Amino acid sequence: MTEELNKTLVEEIAELLENRKFIKLRSILDEMHAEDIALLFEDFSPKELPIIFRLLSKEAAAEVFVELDSKQQEFLIGAFSDNELKEVLEELYLDDTVDIIEEMPANVVKRILKQSAPETRRNINEILKYPDDSAGSIMTIELIDLKKKWTVSQAFDYIRRTGTDKETIYTCYVRDDNRKLEGVVSVKTLLLSPVDAIIEDIMETNLISVDTYEDKEVVAKLFDKYDLLAMPVVDKENRLVGIITIDDAIDVIQDENTEDIEKMAAITPTEKPYLKTGIFETWKSRIPWLLLLMISATFTEKIIGHFQDALSACVVLTAFIPMLMGTGGNSGSQSSVAIIRGMSLHEIDLSDTLKVLWKEIGVSLICGLTLGAAAFIKIYIFDNGNITTASQDPVKIALTVSLALFATVVFAKIAGCIFPMLAKKLRVDPAVMASPFITTVVDAISLWLYFLIAQGILKL
Amino acid sequence: MTEELNKTLVEEIAELLENRKFIKLRSILDEMHAEDIALLFEDFSPKELPIIFRLLSKEAAAEVFVELDSKQQEFLIGAFSDNELKEVLEELYLDDTVDIIEEMPANVVKRILKQSAPETRRNINEILKYPDDSAGSIMTIELIDLKKKWTVSQAFDYIRRTGTDKETIYTCYVRDDNRKLEGVVSVKTLLLSPVDAIIEDIMETNLISVDTYEDKEVVAKLFDKYDLLAMPVVDKENRLVGIITIDDAIDVIQDENTEDIEKMAAITPTEKPYLKTGIFETWKSRIPWLLLLMISATFTEKIIGHFQDALSACVVLTAFIPMLMGTGGNSGSQSSVAIIRGMSLHEIDLSDTLKVLWKEIGVSLICGLTLGAAAFIKIYIFDNGNITTASQDPVKIALTVSLALFATVVFAKIAGCIFPMLAKKLRVDPAVMASPFITTVVDAISLWLYFLIAQGILKL
Numbered sequence: 001m002t003e004e005l006n007k008t009l010v011e012e013i014a015e016l017l018e019n020r021k022f023i024k025l026r027s028i029l030d031e032m033h034a035e036d037i038a039l040l041f042e043d044f045s046p047k048e049l050p051i052i053f054r055l056l057s058k059e060a061a062a063e064v065f066v067e068l069d070s071k072q073q074e075f076l077i078g079a080f081s082d083n084e085l086k087e088v089l090e091e092l093y094l095d096d097t098v099d100i101i102e103e104m105p106a107n108v109v110k111r112i113l114k115q116s117a118p119e120t121r122r123n124i125n126e127i128l129k130y131p132d133d134s135a136g137s138i139m140t141i142e143l144i145d146l147k148k149k150w151t152v153s154q155a156f157d158y159i160r161r162t163g164t165d166k167e168t169i170y171t172c173y174v175r176d177d178n179r180k181l182e183g184v185v186s187v188k189t190l191l192l193s194p195v196d197a198i199i200e201d202i203m204e205t206n207l208i209s210v211d212t213y214e215d216k217e218v219v220a221k222l223f224d225k226y227d228l229l230a231m232p233v234v235d236k237e238n239r240l241v242g243i244i245t246i247d248d249a250i251d252v253i254q255d256e257n258t259e260d261i262e263k264m265a266a267i268t269p270t271e272k273p274y275l276k277t278g279i280f281e282t283w284k285s286r287i288p289w290l291l292l293l294m295i296s297a298t299f300t301e302k303i304i305g306h307f308q309d310a311l312s313a314c315v316v317l318t319a320f321i322p323m324l325m326g327t328g329g330n331s332g333s334q335s336s337v338a339i340i341r342g343m344s345l346h347e348i349d350l351s352d353t354l355k356v357l358w359k360e361i362g363v364s365l366i367c368g369l370t371l372g373a374a375a376f377i378k379i380y381i382f383d384n385g386n387i388t389t390a391s392q393d394p395v396k397i398a399l400t401v402s403l404a405l406f407a408t409v410v411f412a413k414i415a416g417c418i419f420p421m422l423a424k425k426l427r428v429d430p431a432v433m434a435s436p437f438i439t440t441v442v443d444a445i446s447l448w449l450y451f452l453i454a455q456g457i458l459k460l
Numbered sequence: 461m462t463e464e465l466n467k468t469l470v471e472e473i474a475e476l477l478e479n480r481k482f483i484k485l486r487s488i489l490d491e492m493h494a495e496d497i498a499l500l501f502e503d504f505s506p507k508e509l510p511i512i513f514r515l516l517s518k519e520a521a522a523e524v525f526v527e528l529d530s531k532q533q534e535f536l537i538g539a540f541s542d543n544e545l546k547e548v549l550e551e552l553y554l555d556d557t558v559d560i561i562e563e564m565p566a567n568v569v570k571r572i573l574k575q576s577a578p579e580t581r582r583n584i585n586e587i588l589k590y591p592d593d594s595a596g597s598i599m600t601i602e603l604i605d606l607k608k609k610w611t612v613s614q615a616f617d618y619i620r621r622t623g624t625d626k627e628t629i630y631t632c633y634v635r636d637d638n639r640k641l642e643g644v645v646s647v648k649t650l651l652l653s654p655v656d657a658i659i660e661d662i663m664e665t666n667l668i669s670v671d672t673y674e675d676k677e678v679v680a681k682l683f684d685k686y687d688l689l690a691m692p693v694v695d696k697e698n699r700l701v702g703i704i705t706i707d708d709a710i711d712v713i714q715d716e717n718t719e720d721i722e723k724m725a726a727i728t729p730t731e732k733p734y735l736k737t738g739i740f741e742t743w744k745s746r747i748p749w750l751l752l753l754m755i756s757a758t759f760t761e762k763i764i765g766h767f768q769d770a771l772s773a774c775v776v777l778t779a780f781i782p783m784l785m786g787t788g789g790n791s792g793s794q795s796s797v798a799i800i801r802g803m804s805l806h807e808i809d810l811s812d813t814l815k816v817l818w819k820e821i822g823v824s825l826i827c828g829l830t831l832g833a834a835a836f837i838k839i840y841i842f843d844n845g846n847i848t849t850a851s852q853d854p855v856k857i858a859l860t861v862s863l864a865l866f867a868t869v870v871f872a873k874i875a876g877c878i879f880p881m882l883a884k885k886l887r888v889d890p891a892v893m894a895s896p897f898i899t900t901v902v903d904a905i906s907l908w909l910y911f912l913i914a915q916g917i918l919k920l
Contacts, residue, residue: 031666035685159651169648170630187647188629191620206491224714225495227707229689246706247687250713254684257717258801261724265797266790274802275812279822286794286823287830290869293790294831295838297783304779315772319764322785322903323757329789330726330753330896334746337725341718342734355735362739363746370747371754378755409750436790443782 010043017048026055034060038067046072050079062091069276070103077108086115093167094120095140095248098127127242135219136212138252139233139242144172148182148200152193159187168245171230174203181209181232181240209234212241216252221346223249260344263431264337266293293436299444307451310460314392317454320379320401321447327371328408328446329439335360335416336438340430343420353421357414364413372406392458400450400457407453408446415441470503477508486515494520498527506532510539522551529736530563537568546575553627554580555600555708558587587702595679596672598712599693599702604632608642608660612653619647628705631690634663641669641692641700669694672701676712681806683709720804723891724797726753753896759904767911770920774852777914780839780861781907787831788868788906789899795820795876796898800890803880813881817874824873832866852918860910860917867913868906875901 009028016025029037029052037056041049041064053076056064065073065088077085089097089112097116101109101124113121123141130136144166146155155172163169172190174183183203193202209232210219222231223246231249233242259269266289270277277285304311311317339356342348348356379398416438420430454460469488476485489497489512497516501509501524513536516524525533525548537545549557549572557576561569561584573581583601590596604626606615615632623629632650634643643663653662669692670679682691683706691709693702719729726749730737737745764771771777799816802808808816839858876898880890914920 033666033668033686156651163648163652169651187651188623191616191629191647192623206493208493224710226493229706246689250684250710253710253713254805258805261721261797261801264721264724265793267794267798273805273807274798275807275815275819279819279826282798282819282823283826283830286791287827290787290790290794290827290831291834294783294787294835294865297786298838298842300782300786301779304782305776308775308779311778312772312775315768315775316765318771318778318781319761319768321778321781322760322764322907323754325782325785326757326760326900326903327750327754329899330750331746333725333896334727334750337721338727338734338742341721345714345718345733347733347735352735359735359739359742363742366739366743367747367750370743371750374751375754378758382758405754436793439789440786443786447782 010040013040013052014044017044017051022055025052029055029060030057034063035067037064041068041072046075049076054084058087058091062088066092066096066100070100073100074104074108077104077111082115085111089116089120093140093165094123094127094142095138095167098124098137101128130212133216134212135210135214135216135233135244136242138216138219138248139212139244140167141242142166143230143232143240143243144169145175145240146172146185146199148174148176148198148203150199151195152190152197152199152202153195155185155190155199156195168230168243171243173232173240173243174199175240178237179239181207181234181238183207184232207232209238209240210244211236217256219244220249220252220256224253256344260340260431263429264340266290266436289436293440296440297443299440300447303444303447303451307455310451310455313460314397314454314458316392316397317400317450320404321450323375324401324404324408324446324450325439325443327405328412328442331364331367331409332412332416332438332442335363335413336420336433339417339420340433343424343430350421350424356417356421360413360417361410364410367413368406368409371409372402375405376402396457400454403457404446404450404453407449408442411445411449412438412442415445470500473500473512474504477504477511482515485512489515489520490517494523495527497524501528501532506535509536514544518547518551522548526552526556526560530560533560534564534568537564537571542575545571549576549580553600553625554583554587554602555598555627558584558597561588590672593676594672595670595674595676595693595704596702598676598679598708599672599704600627601702602626603690603692603700603703604629605635605700606632606645606659608634608636608658608663610659611655612650612657612659612662613655615645615650615659616655628690628703631703633692633700633703634659635700638697639699641667641694641698643667644692667692669698669700670704671696677716679704680709680712680716684713716804720800720891723889724800726750726896749896753900756900757903759900760907763904763907763911767915770911770915773920774857774914774918776852776857777860777910780864781910783835784861784864784868784906784910785899785903787865788872788902791824791827791869792872792876792898792902795823795873796880796893799877799880800893803884803890810881810884816877816881820873820877821870824870827873828866828869831869832862835865836862856917860914863917864906864910864913867909868902871905871909872898872902875905 013025013028044052049072053061101112104112113124116124127136142165144159144162146158159169170187172185172187173181174185176182183205184207185199185203189202208222208226208228210222212233212235219231222228229246231244232240233244235241262269268285268288270281270285339348376398379401380394419433419438423430423433473485473488504512509532513521561572564572573584576584587596602625604619604622606618619629630647632645633641634645636642643665644667645659645663649662668682668686668688670682672693672695679691682688689706691704692700693704695701722729728745728748730741730745799808836858839861840854879893879898883890883893
């Protein structure tokens with residue numbers, strides 16, 4: 001719902017709450033989507049939350065609870081009676097319960113486990129065992145499995161009986177007696193088959209499944225590639241242990257994108273949203289790269305130190321150092337970022353290295369020419385005032401800078417495509433090779449080229 | 461399927477193709493997923509494609525065709541007889557047909573339209589009218605609509621009769637006599653309701669729908685927020701004209717992420733994948749920003765020009781300029797990128813400005829202190845050799861640099877959070893405010909601070 005709508009609604013609800021008009025309030029909440037009710041909660045004081053929450057139907061309550069942030073969830077659980085907590089837990093899907101538990105402090109976790117049915121508890125502990133980034137950690141075990149000897153109508157009877165508390169019913173699975181995954185059949189297939197057809201004959205047997213320990217990023221890629229709504233998760237013995245649904249896959253896709261973006265900006269990825277991470281935590285995720293890159297700038301210091309005499313002979317050269325390095329950095333990161341993104345979308349792989357290299361060389365040449373020419377004109381015509389202060393021929397200075405700029409851009413773009421490719425080859429995440437790293441390398445090289453060219457042309 | 465598997469498969473198929481063992485070949489293809497067959501196609505020569513393609517079943521052929529890139533599609537269409545083309549077109553979903561048409565040259569488009577059924581042709585032209593980024597451009601019109609007076613079993617009969625050529629059957633829609641959207645009912649609800657229940661009584665009436673001209677980015681966000689499988693698209697009169705399915709929404713999510721990443725790297729976004737864009741096209745998408753940022757570096761030139769005397773009096777100061785600007789740039793882009801991403805994930809909005817500002821100030825202070833201290837130690841202890849060449853007290857130089865570094869980091873991070881927020885406020889896309897832009901601003905300011913501090917401490 002739009003921001004504006006939201007505002008008026010908040011006021012209306014606040015008013016109803018104040019005047020304890022609960023029947024009216026409930027009827028409003030009944031009409032709202034869980035996601036929007038969760039948004040509303042942010043506008044109310046903690047002590048009001050339980051009152052609103054208790055007005056929701058059992059199902060709605062659970063749906064809203066899942067959408068709240070962990071602070072609010074923790075607060076509500078604190079306000080719940082054991083019975084209320086039990087009721088909410090009964091309505092939750094197992095994968096959501098696990099997500100919630102992972103965010104809660106130990107004592108709350110204890111209470112949640114205490115209030116959940118023995119079997120649920122076993123399952124929760126089962127899922128909690130899987131590593132954070134694994135398929136197992138995001139799967140749910142509530143799935144529909146059919147017997148292969150059943151007819152379509154038997155399958156539908158079963159789905160009708162058990163479907164209510166399954167997260168998805170549209171993809172059904174077939175296990176053999178050893179719980180090994182044998183096939184999958186969609187409700188679409190069931191609906192479009194004669195009611196007396198046997199599951200075995202209509203089920204899909206060459207299926208896409210993942211191991212419980214598979215990286216969830218791979219899972220997301222498979223969803224994207226095969227346009228799946230759900231994917232079976234199997235253990236080492238190919239026993240079906242759970243399924244992952246598309247909504248969780250989308251969350252993973254977004255997380256992975258955020259991670260790539262953070263790495264490209266020299267930030268150590270944290271799972272938490274920006275506003276939920278403390279100052280110190282943020283510092284920890286940023287300082288290592290800043291330090292590393294600062295130290296590695298020693299190269300540029302050494303280079304300038306080495307050409308000090310040339311510089312003191314023609315101080316005006318210093319004026320163009322920032323422009324040179326800035327343009328070099330930007331050119332380099334344009335290439336590296338484009339290529340890194342291409343790789344993470346599987347549009348580019350190592351077999352394309354030459355294609356990519358040729359393309360970047362081509363682009364860098366025309367970019368270099370354009371920028372070099374622009375720089376020459378700019379310096380010769382507009383910066384003249386600046387330059388004549390030096391005892392040097394302005395044309396030569398302009399020439400030096402634009403040649404250096406050309407060389408820098410070409411080198412930057414080539415480096416920008418080689419480094420990520422190299423990282424991929426060495427099985428390092430290419431994303432860490434993005435702008436900041438490339439910039440540091442390009443800075444050093446461009447300075448060095450600059451001074452060499454200067455010595456050549458200006459005879460320093 | 462994995463790279464390796466793929467290789468052996470390619471060889472096997474190549475061999476079967478050579479020895480014209482088509483029956484065996486067909487049986488292999490029957491076992492494969494359309495997406496993987498499409499991948500295979502990349503490994504075969506154009507003239508082999510039609511042969512392989514003709515071995516596929518009608519359904520498989522269409523599914524594979526959709527997955528091919530536009531060059532291959534164009535080639536195949538060229539090789540098709542009118543009848544073959546007609547057959548493929550009949551199997552395609554309308555939204556896929558439209559996607560294909562949008563990539564084809566005029567003469568191919570003509571042929572496609574000529575071979576498709578009159579009604580399909582009307583619908584295609586209908587959808588082609590919608591702007592590129594609109595909901596209408598990615599919707600399909602093949603949906604299941606039920607009459608509200610029907611019973612559940614009548615609905616199922618209808619779905620069984622018409623479901624085969626619908627992209628999704630899991631979300632069904634209810635229109636009144638004026639084709640206005642009245643409600644939505646999921647197959648799950650249908651299955652879990654008594655067979656004699658009336659649609660009207662079980663359908664969901666407060667539904668999430670979008671206008672045909674709504675930005676597809678908004679559509680993707682709604683899918684993500686409400687965990688939808690399909691979303692109805694309505695015209696200005698709230699008449700249901702089509703639906704968008706989750707697989708298309710995921711593609712949009714990925715495109716939007718790519719766009720953000722490109723903007724953050726000062727690249728003008730192009731819809732096409734990296735390897736499919738020509739050198740000149742790539743140049744066009746990169747050069748404007750490079751030029752703009754290069755020109756704006758004039759500020760740094762002017763500043764250095766202004767402090768030339770100070771510099772010539774103590775050339776060693778130059779040595780630290782790259783390190784200062786580099787660290788400043790990195791600090792700034794860390795903040796800006798984190799905040800831009802937060803905003804595009806709707807974790808941060810303008811109402812959080814103060815929270816964000818305080819946080820960045822806090823982070824920048826400890827980052828500044830850490831880096832300043834590190835720089836002091838590094839310069840005083842390790843760079844001594846470098847510095848004593850200057851007629852200056854090394855302690856004072858180290859002090860100058862680390863103070864300047866501290867100031868730079870603090871300023872960079874504050875700028876890094878203020879600029880994106882400002883952009884948002886001014887309804888400019890915050891992503892263009894990322895690293896390159898911020899770096900340019902920070903470069904100028906940090907130089908200026910550096911020289912002021914130097915003059916103060918070194919009495920230049």
